Each structure stands twice: as C-alpha cells, then as structure tokens.
Amino acid sequence: MNIFLVLVKKEIKELLTLQVILSIAAMLVVFQVIGKSVGSQNRSTASRNGLVTVDLDRSALSRRLISALAEAGYEIKPSAERGIEAALAAPAQAAENSFLLIPAGLEKTVNSGKKSRVEFYSRFKKNASGLGPVLAASRTRKAVAVVSGELSYHVLERRVPGVPPALLRNPAPALEFAVVDGRAVEVPLSQVVAFIQSQTYFFPVAVFFIVILSAQMIMTSVAGEKENKTLETLLSSPIDRRLLVMSKLTASAVIAAALSAAYMLGMRSFMSGITAETSLGAAAGTAAAGPALAKLGLLITPSGYFLIGVSVLFCILCALSIAFILGVLSEDLKSTQAMMTPLMMALMLSYLLPIFIDLSSANFGIKFLLYAIPFTHAFMAPQNMMMGNTAQVLRGIAYQAAIFTVCVFYAAKLFSGEDLLTMRLKFGRKK
Amino acid sequence: MNAVEIKDLVKKYSDFEAVSGLTFDVREGEIFALVGPNGVGKSTTLKTIATILAPTSGSVSVFGLDTARDAHGVREIISYLPEEAGAYKNLTGKDYLDFMALVFLRDRKKAAAAVAFGSELSGLKDRLDDKVKTYSKGMTRKLLLARAVMIKPKLAILDEPTSGLDIVNGYEIRNTIKQLAAGGMTFLISSHNMSEIEFLSGRIGVINKGKLLACDTPDALKSRFSTGDLEEVFIKLTQ
Numbered sequence: 144m145n146i147f148l149v150l151v152k153k154e155i156k157e158l159l160t161l162q163v164i165l166s167i168a169a170m171l172v173v174f175q176v177i178g179k180s181v182g183s184q185n186r187s188t189a190s191r192n193g194l195v196t197v198d199l200d201r202s203a204l205s206r207r208l209i210s211a212l213a214e215a216g217y218e219i220k221p222s223a224e225r226g227i228e229a230a231l232a233a234p235a236q237a238a239e240n241s242f243l244l245i246p247a248g249l250e251k252t253v254n255s256g257k258k259s260r261v262e263f264y265s266r267f268k269k270n271a272s273g274l275g276p277v278l279a280a281s282r283t284r285k286a287v288a289v290v291s292g293e294l295s296y297h298v299l300e301r302r303v304p305g306v307p308p309a310l311l312r313n314p315a316p317a318l319e320f321a322v323v324d325g326r327a328v329e330v331p332l333s334q335v336v337a338f339i340q341s342q343t344y345f346f347p348v349a350v351f352f353i354v355i356l357s358a359q360m361i362m363t364s365v366a367g368e369k370e371n372k373t374l375e376t377l378l379s380s381p382i383d384r385r386l387l388v389m390s391k392l393t394a395s396a397v398i399a400a401a402l403s404a405a406y407m408l409g410m411r412s413f414m415s416g417i418t419a420e421t422s423l424g425a426a427a428g429t430a431a432a433g434p435a436l437a438k439l440g441l442l443i444t445p446s447g448y449f450l451i452g453v454s455v456l457f458c459i460l461c462a463l464s465i466a467f468i469l470g471v472l473s474e475d476l477k478s479t480q481a482m483m484t485p486l487m488m489a490l491m492l493s494y495l496l497p498i499f500i501d502l503s504s505a506n507f508g509i510k511f512l513l514y515a516i517p518f519t520h521a522f523m524a525p526q527n528m529m530m531g532n533t534a535q536v537l538r539g540i541a542y543q544a545a546i547f548t549v550c551v552f553y554a555a556k557l558f559s560g561e562d563l564l565t566m567r568l569k570f571g572r573k574k
Numbered sequence: 575m576n577a578v579e580i581k582d583l584v585k586k587y588s589d590f591e592a593v594s595g596l597t598f599d600v601r602e603g604e605i606f607a608l609v610g611p612n613g614v615g616k617s618t619t620l621k622t623i624a625t626i627l628a629p630t631s632g633s634v635s636v637f638g639l640d641t642a643r644d645a646h647g648v649r650e651i652i653s654y655l656p657e658e659a660g661a662y663k664n665l666t667g668k669d670y671l672d673f674m675a676l677v678f679l680r681d682r683k684k685a686a687a688a689v690a691f692g693s694e695l696s697g698l699k700d701r702l703d704d705k706v707k708t709y710s711k712g713m714t715r716k717l718l719l720a721r722a723v724m725i726k727p728k729l730a731i732l733d734e735p736t737s738g739l740d741i742v743n744g745y746e747i748r749n750t751i752k753q754l755a756a757g758g759m760t761f762l763i764s765s766h767n768m769s770e771i772e773f774l775s776g777r778i779g780v781i782n783k784g785k786l787l788a789c790d791t792p793d794a795l796k797s798r799f800s801t802g803d804l805e806e807v808f809i810k811l812t813q
Contacts, residue, residue: 371659371660372659373662375659376655376674378625379624379649379654381646561626561628564621564627
C-alpha cells in the first residue's frame with residue numbers, strides 16, 4: 144500500500160468539498176460569459192472599418208490615397224462637407240469615429256517638393272468602454288502608414304531631382320487629432336489611448352482589491368462570531384440587535400473609507416505621474432499631451448475626484464452589506480471561502496467585461512447584467528468623469544445607495560430574528 | 575414566583591423537531607440541571623429560554639416575563655453561557671470583561687463594579703492583562719463564566735459549563751456556581767457529567783428526544799430506580 148497516495152486521497156477528500164466544486168463551476172461560467180461576450184464584441188468591432196474622407200484637394204493624388212486606403216480594407220465613406228468641423232458634426236457621420244482630412248493643395252505642394260500634411264481625426268465617444276479606443280488607434284496607425292507609403296511612392300515615381308530624403312520618406316506627415324464631445328485637439332492618439340486605458344485598467348484593479356479585502360473582512364467577522372459563539376452571547380444581551388448590525392457595518396465602513404481615501408490619494412499620484420510623463424514628451428518636441436488632454440476635457444476635476452470617491456465608497460458599502468448577509472449564511476469560517484463566490488463572480492464580471500467590450504454598443508442582456516451589478520458603476524466612474532458623463536456617475540451612485548439600503552434592511556431583519564443562527568446555505572449535507 | 579416556567583414547548587427547525595412538548599419549571603434560587611444524551615434538545619431549550627430562539631409553540635417565561643413577547647425584559651435579567659463559547663481573541667481578558675459589562679449593564683459605574691467582581695471570580699489575576707488568544711481552554715472558560723455571572727443576573731443559563739475542562743478547573747467552576755447560588759442567583763445548567771450534576775443541582779430534568787422523562791431531586795431519582803448511582807438512573811431513563 145502506498146501510504147503517500149492514501150494521504151493524498153484524504154487531503155483531496157478534505158479539500159474538494161461540494162462548495163469548492165460549485166465555486167470552480169461558477170468561475171468557469173463567469174469566464175465563459177466573459178469570453179463569449181468579448182469574442183462577439185471584438186468581431187463586431189473589427190468589422191467596423193469605416194473611414195470618413197474629407198477630400199478638399201480633389202486631385203489625382205488625393206484619389207490615389209483614398210483608393211489605397213480602400214485596397215487596404217478600409218470602408219471609405221466620402222464626405223461632401225467642405226471642412227472637418229462640418230464633417231464631424233454631420234448627422235450622416237454621427238456614428239463614425241475615424242476621419243481623414245486631405246487639405247486643399249496637397250498634390251500641388253508635394254509636387255513642388257515641399258512638405259505638406261494630412262490630418263487624421265479619432266472621435267472618442269462619451270459612454271464608450273472596452274477595446275474600442277485601442278482598436279481605433281490601431282486602425283488610424285495603419286491608415287497613416289498606408290497614406291504615408293502612397294505619398295512616398297508618388298514622390299519617388301515623379302523622379303524629381305534634388306528632393307531631400309526626409310521629404311521622400313514622408314512628404315506629408317500625418318497630424319493626429321483626438322475629438323471628444325465636439326472638441327478636436329492635436330495630440331498623439333497613442334497618448335490619449337494610454338490615458339483612457341489607465342482609467343479602465345489601473346483604477347478598477349485597485350477598487351477590485353479594496354472590495355475583496357473589505358468583503359472578506361466583514362464576512363470573516365460575522366462567520367467568526369458565529370463559529371466562536373460570541374454572537375450568541377451578544378444576542379442574549381439587552382442591546383438592540385439593529386445596533387449590532389450597524390456597529391459592524393460602521394466599523395467596516397470606517398476602514399473602507401480609509402481604503403477609499405488611500406485609493407483616491409494613489410489615484411492622484413498616478414494621475415500626476417501621467418501628466419508629468421506626457422509633459423516630458425512635450426519638452427522632447429512631441430505634442431504636449433497634458434494640456435491637450437485638458438483641452439479635450441479628459442482631465443478629472445476635483446469635484447470629479449470627489450464623485451469617483453463617493454462611487455467607490457458606495458461600491459465598498461454595497462460589497463460590505465452583501466458580504467455581511469453572506470457571512471450570516473455561512474456555517475463557519477471555512478465555508479466563507481465558498482460563500483465569497485457570488486461576490487467574486489459579480490466583481491469579476493463587472494471588472495473584466497467593461498475592459499474588453501464597449502458597453503455603449505453591447506446587447507441589452509450584457510448591459511442589464513453589468514449595470515445591475517452595483518460595482519460596475521464604480522469601475523466605470525473614472526472613465527465617465529473623464530468623458531464628462533457626470534449624470535451617469537450620479538445615477539450609478541443613486542443605484543448603489545439603493546442597493547446598499549436594501550441590503551442593510553435585510554441584514555437588520557436577519558439579525559432581529561433567529562434566522563441568524565438557524566439560516567444557512569447547506570451544500571448537500573443534512574444536519 | 576418560579577424563575578423559569580416552560581409549558582408544552584415545541585421547537586421545530588425546517589425538517590426536524592428538536593423539542594417536542596417540554597414542560598418543567600425552575601424555582602428561584604435553585605440550581606436546576608437539564609440532562610440528556612447528545613442532540614436531544616437541551617441546547618435548543620436553553621437558547622429558547624435565553625431568547626435567542628423563538629418557540630414554535632408553547633410558552634417560556636422567566637420571572638413572569640414571556641420570552642417571545644418581552645424578550646428585551648428577559649434579556650435584562652438573564653445571562654447565557656453557550657456551550658464551547660469563545661471570547662474575542664484579540665482583546666485582553668480585562669478588556670473582554672469591560673466590553674461585556676458595558677454591553678449588559680450600559681452604565682459605567684455598574685460596569686466597573688461588575689468587572690471588579692468578575693476579575694476576582696475568574697481567578698486569572700495578572701493574566702487578565704494578556705490577550706485571550708494566549709489563554710488555555712480552562713482559562714478561557716473561567717473568563718467566560720466570570721463574564722456570565724459578574725453582572726449578577728437573576729438567572730444564569732450555563733450550557734455545559736465545565737465541558738472539556740481538567741479536574742482542577744472543573745472543580746473551581748463548580749465551587750463558584752455553588753457559592754453564587756448560595757447568594758441567591760438561580761442557575762439552569764446542562765451537563766453530561768453526572769457527578770457534577772449530583773454535586774451541584776437541587777433538581778434534575780432528564781430529557782430525551784425533545785421530551786421530559788423525569789424531573790426530581792438526585793436522591794428521589796436514585797430511590798425511584800433503586801440505585802445509588804445517578805448514571806444508572808440516566809441510562810435506565812434514556813434507553
């Protein structure tokens with residue numbers, strides 16, 4: 144007999160409870176949902192390859208550039224407008240995000256051996272999320288390369304003597320403009336995308352960990368009191384039971400508030416780091432992203448920070464109140480791990496899905512699921528504030544407050560009766 | 575007035591009847607012991623008297639106060655020590671007594687007096703300044719017993735007060751209960767230790783499967799079953 148195998152078998156039996164199996168199955172479901180949603184969203188995003196062209200030159204060269212872009216797979220949507228502002232504002236192009244402006248006199252300038260320019264405009268939607276901005280920036284980069292290559296061929300084909308190599312290589316450099324809420328500012332798109340991503344990746348990660356930490360804290364506290372039977376002693380005391388609930392939530396909320404404050408301080412440091420970095424880039428001769436981001440209205444104001452903080456605080460309070468109820472349902476400290484599963488699933492969905500999919504164009508089911516999870520509103524708050532979508536943040540806070548209130552009432556109800564001691568979720572085991 | 579009066583108490587959980595029509599009373603100032611095999615409804619009965627559980631049917635009153643209708647009033651005059659209860663591990667013994675005295679008495683002066691009494695009862699002396707997590711099981715149980723009786727409740731409900739303790743700690747706790755009962759405090763205890771029951775209690779209630787099988791003094795029960803051994807009485811009643 145192999146005693147090692149006997150020991151391993153016993154350990155597996157101890158560890159692999161029905162709760163653990165259910166947790167694993169739940170996680171598989173979550174990732175399946177995320178995978179499917181992201182896949183379908185990405186396919187639909189990838190199929191959107193439209194490029195609005197505003198051709199003010201109307202020359203053979205401009206037609207050649209547009210034709211090259213079409214050959215490269217872009218769906219060309221010619222605009223009849225006589226300027227980029229009008230094209231951006233035209234209702235027919237309201238859904239389009241990528242624009243190319245070919246200025247009047249391009250062919251003439253290039254043919255005369257002088258440097259010209261083309262302009263690319265990328266529009267960032269107010270309520271967009273997901274990989275959209277990254278994919279749009281990538282499409283623009285590709286279009287810049289196509290246009291630049293075609294312009295080089297054009298100059299080379301003309302075999303004009305004495306043309307400087309720099310001009311041969313790039314006769315009409317592409318200027319990149321970001322457009323937010325009708326405002327167009329010249330700024331490298333990569334920097335705008337990096338800035339937006341800093342909101343969608345870094346901040347939710349911080350919130351994610353704070354929520355998990357706070358939820359585990361209160362769930363362990365409640366389940367621990369049940370297991371140690373210190374709770375029974377308190378329940379037999381003449382103290383109002385609602386006070387017991389409120390004291391636990393208040394203590395956890397105080398710690399959560401401290402965590403939120405730390406989070407906001409960290410966020411400010413991170414933001415100042417980003418701004419400083421982009422300013423250095425400006426000193427090196429590239430566009431000054433900091434002021435450009437400010438002109439676009441992307442930099443968050445102090446009141447914006449405050450609202451984000453409130454949203455994060457309510458997110459934590461919601462998690463605390465839900466975790467409190469789950470703690471009551473836990474049989475003991477060990478089972479709190481499994482009881483965390485619903486909370487973890489909701490957190491993972493609300494954290495991961497908005498990173499990969501554009502909520503503004505997602506189907507109703509996904510949208511409903513995500514906005515029903517109170518944590519999503521905190522994850523989206525920085526991006527919404529950055530895009531000036533204050534109303535959405537306020538709606539999110541109101542919803543979070545409502546969920547928190549309902550959960551607190553339910554927790555108080557559980558504490559007022561004997562359910563606290565008799566109610567628990569059993570996983571297949573009868574007592 | 576009886577300290578406790580239980581009439582036709584029934585307590586059902588979702589798919590299980592833990593107590594099935596229990597009737598007995600506890601007289602003021604006596605030590606009453608509830609005995610029975612494991613899982614027959616002793617702890618459920620004690621929790622119902624302690625207002626933690628609500629009766630499914632029947633009635634429970636403590637010094638004339640109905641536990642269902644006047645739970646708050648009952649909680650003002652009782653103290654309950656659950657079986658295998660713990661204390662807050664990161665508090666010192668003294669802090670734990672301070673906290674509990676304030677929770678139960680809600681008056682700093684009364685609480686201070688209660689803590690002084692509890693500290694002496696616990697016998698833990700300087701160790702009261704150490705965190706509870708450094709205590710042995712016996713020390714923790716003595717602290718908890720001190721907590722339960724320091725507020726001088728009219729009725730102390732103790733579920734297995736000496737369970738798992740060594741001979742010395744068990745002996746000390748039994749003596750403390752006896753002394754406090756002599757001072758007029760009423761005790762309702764549950765235990766599996768028949769010699770402890772015989773030493774402590776004025777009357778014994780034997781229950782099995784949620785029903786009362788017998789209720790009398792230890793001597794009367796022994797005489798009824800013609801034996802000098804209380805354990806034999808218990809076995810004859812419950813088998």
